[in-house]
Amino acid sequence: MILKLPRYRRRVMTVFNRYLFSFALLLLLPMLFLGMTGYFQLSTIVGDEVERNNQSLLNSLQREVDNKLILMNKIANQITEAPELSPYLLAQADMFSSYQGKKILESKVLDDSIREIILHIRGSETLYTSLSTYRVNDFASQFYHFAQWNAEQFKDDLNHVNTTTLRPAEDVKMEGLPTQRLISYIVPIPIRNQQPYGTVLFELKEDTLLKGLNPDQVLPSGNAIVFDSSGRVISAYKQEDYLKSADLYKQIVDGVDKRYMQEFHDGKYVISTQKSTQSGLTYAIMLPYASVVAPVNQAIVKWMSYLLFIFVIGSVFVYIVMVFNYNPIKKLAALVETFRGHSIHKSNVFEAIGSMINDIADSNRSLGRKLEENRSAVRDHFLGHVLRGEFQTLDDVNERGEEVGVMFPFPDIMVMILELPVSQLFYREPLIAEVERQFGGEAVGHVKSSLEERRAIFIVSWGGNPLERKLWLNELHEHLSKMFDIPITLGIGNGYRELTQVGRSYLEASTAIDYKMIKGNQRVIFFDDLMAHDHADLLNPRRVLDELEIVLQRGEVTQITSCVEHIAMTMKQSGMTLFIAKELCYDMIHKFSTCLEKRRAGSAIDSLPDILTLSDYTTLDEIADVLTTACTTLCLSLDEPKSASPAVMIDQINQYMLQHYSDNDFSVQKIAEHFTLSLSYLSRYYKEQTGRTALEYLKEIRIEQAKRLLGNPNLSVKEIVQQIGYYDVSSFIRTFKGQVGLTPGEYRKQVK
Structure with a gap:
């Protein structure tokens, strides 16, 4: 004989593996998300760090080169001011003058990147340098052989260049010395003079120009490049093939904004550029892309290995939890079959359970919406009773209003009516909201809906004196007028301590509003300022x-x-x-x-x-x-015939409360409406007959039922609150503690 599992248990077993895979996938997806976001975050962090480092290098590079140019301009000015190097003395062409000039020029070589300083008086055939004296025609043809600067052009530049000029580094062959790469800096003297009398030529060694940056340490595999305003490469830390490209400046500088990746012949580079406002030179730092992302790749490998480990551990944990939860699922399946009254063998057991939970959730949401709607309606209905003067004392009002969030802390009650033009009705709700935000301190008010859309009725409890009240109302009107910039009229009734006279205050506020055609429709109109009490003596x-x-x-x-x-x-x-x-x-x-x-x-x-x-x-x-x-x-x-005896009436009211106390929208107002009584009469009549108010007895019923339900450990406080007709948990806890002296949780522990 083959033993068979129960039908719902077989269904659970068939979906077990599928849900195990689903949970593993759910675990994997966030792991992938974490992996991707971690990668991008690390890339951003490293990229920002590279950008900061490159910016620091660019600042150092600019400072290094710009300072050398400034230094050479100062040397040129000093040469101009030296009497021994004046054109007059040098024109003597004697040995002593030449020696003196050479010594002064030699003293001006203040930086080891300057190989030689050359002075030429225009029109002469002699060059005075920090090393020797040359003839102009012989210097560029016999002693210095420039790769891109022939003797004729050399002589022409010395005699005719009128602005400081920086020539790109080039190979220079010198007699008896190995080939060097030199940068020539031409300075006409006097500087910024329209008719210079001479030229100072600085020969700079390219390999020592940037040594202050320590490029061997900070740029072991990168490069630093200096461009002039024409896009020519003036100098570079490393001589690479891509430096010979005519489009190099456009590739690197044009359109580059901070961090930028460019692909050259030998690979990809991360490039940062910066242009000097002093010299007009453009500086660029290039780092191989591979060296930049290497730390990221190492971090990613570690990150992914950790994620993989977490995924494996998480999958094992999911499997153990699913196995452990098998029995509760089986019980849930049986419970669903019991509630539905039929087998669930044709559907997925989890879908059946989920469907049942969704039904409960929908019911709760619907109930919540109804509660909120009813709360608003009950609140407005309650304020209507206040306005009609159906309450005798302030305690009665606050006792009843606590359930709907309406409290009047001060005994002086008045009515304020706000009116705005019909064309500005779209401001009505924002206006009401702003007035409610202004309440507080000595003024506590609540808005009551009006039959006229252009009006809003506020019942205000005032704690100050009448003069302060007028001042506050005028300030409120001024604030609203400035904020909304529309004509707003406030009609103010007198304040009364007798709640039965609140309706009179409303009539006074309404009358004050009607005087807007006389007093003006953009102001506060106080009823006690009107001459409204004149009437004929015929009727007193x-x-x-x-x-x-x-x-x-x-x-x-x-x-x-x-x-x-x-x-x-x-x-x-x-x-x-x-x-x-x-x-x-x-x-x-x-x-x-x-x-x-x-x-x-x-x-x-x-x-x-x-x-x-x-x-x-x-x-x-x-x-x-x-x-x-x-x-x-x-x-x-x-x-009409007399109503039932007091004892019968009270018994009927009590029975009605016992039957309906669990309704969420149930209140003393509902009792009054059911027995066709006014709220104020019911409150007074019930208290006269029983010695307590109907609201007190309703609270007692609910609290006693809550105490009974708290003995059931399977019911949460929220479920108990819903079953006894309260709006929210916090209100129930506050009321329960006030009646019992303990919170629901403390009471439940005490019962246990």
């Missing part, structure tokens, strides 16, 4: 509100309707300003809301117009109609 808002309060306390629908209709009719006839009408309407609707919450627990007030809607009305007739409609809603709610 304070008396109206007192009368309405008495009627509402009685709870008679007929009386309430009659009173509100009378107020609406009188409002139309009073001639009061639009702002006073809006302010009165806002106060009356707030009293309707308070009456509903007191008399009919759980009554819905969402049908009443909120502060944002109220600010859009532009006539007294519209506002009066709003009052009539709100009164109708109030009366209908008062006529």
Whole structure:
């Protein structure tokens, strides 16, 4: 009988070798990448080092040759100033004058690269040198035999050259001496004189011209070349065949920028060039390419041998790890079959596992996006409740706002409306972002979306005094105007410590904005600077509100309707300003809301117009109609049957929290919406009945569930956070420690 492995195990074994090869390839690819990048980095490092060395050599070469030229020009000036070498004395042609001239010229040979200094008075037939005295016709024909300078040209140059001239090195045969390579430097004297009377000729030994560089040590296999402004080779450390090329200067100098590789007859060279601004000579350093890359090649061999060793060790390690991980993979394969409910024999086991992980990851990403979207929506919704004045205390606001990142640290709350031209709407988001960046210190604010795209509403918690607030707002407006260079208007409502009056501050800010046609549309308009409180004596808002309060306390629908209709009719006839009408309407609707919450627990007030809607009305007739409609809603709610008893209501709320606490977007606001209650009423009602807020009980439920889940060592803190409905891990850890006194990790260790 032949024993067979389980089907999923056979599939694992069939892909084992393939994945082993894949992992080895994955190991090899970065090794190749490291090898290539290491090679290029080493090449760059060595190239930069060669460039620095060549630049140093070029500087030394230029300094060496330029200094010799400067020295010879100084000697020529000294010869001009020496009385013994004046044309008058030398013209005497006596033995004493010749001897004196020779001694002075001999004293001027200050450098061992100068073989001989020759002085010629133009028009004469005599040459005075540091070694002897010659006749002009005999010097270049009998004593010095220049390879490229015949006697006739020699004589002509001595008599007619008017600028300093450097002749290229050439072979010179001298009687009784071996052939030497000499460089001739012709200097007319006086220097820079339009009519020189004589010429000083310096004969320089090429083999000693560059000896100050120590070329035997620094250029054992390279070369150093000096070009004149015409591209001729003046001197070279080594005499090579390529120096005879007519295009050598163009090959080496034209288009060369620092490091450059050029191929000649005998191989490749790395070349660096530099032109002297003093002498006009061009200097070049040539190094054989092979000698430059030799250190790189040695380093590469070592580098690759190390990489090969790492690759072999890594491959062995990969094999051992794969063998060691065989059992977990087998278990995963069985787990995937269990979850999917069917065999995976037709597919690759790793692909099946990966597909399942991808499904989970996609689900998590989708959940994360929804959480962020909901967070933004909940935050804006929460600020809307603040703006409608549905919170009684600052603690209630901060307790609820902590979940969505909204906090008001200071008790003085005001509303600021920012308005920009319709043509500049593309600046809206950057403007909002810049305002939010300016918050801090005494000013902490949050932006609320507005129905008008050209406006942004900011609810600001202010900690300073009113004068400092005005100064800060003016500085903010000046900063925004300079930064964006567009007309920006800020409408500022008064600050209130009663949160129920935040809506009034919004009405004031909106009214201030409406005054831009009078005050100007590029400034800060403070409501308390406006004369907006003038109204007709026919309707006194304070008396109206007192009368309405008495009627509402009685709870008679007929009386309430009659009173509100009378107020609406009188409002139309009073001639009061639009702002006073809006302010009165806002106060009356707030009293309707308070009456509903007191008399009919759980009554819905969402049908009443909120502060944002109220600010859009532009006539007294519209506002009066709003009052009539709100009164109708109030009366209908008062006529509804009484709601469930407090105990039943609290039990229903608790059960709803137990069922939905794990939802990531679940909040006290969701509870209020489910039971058709306002957020402020729910908070106050729940605390009156239980002695704690609904948010405190929701936190308690989540913390207790978290403590239970922390007993499972297979669950990470992040997974627990997701299961109990928190947004992020840091917020959960902070809340958990505040409730339990330990972090989740410390609690888990304590449980163990």
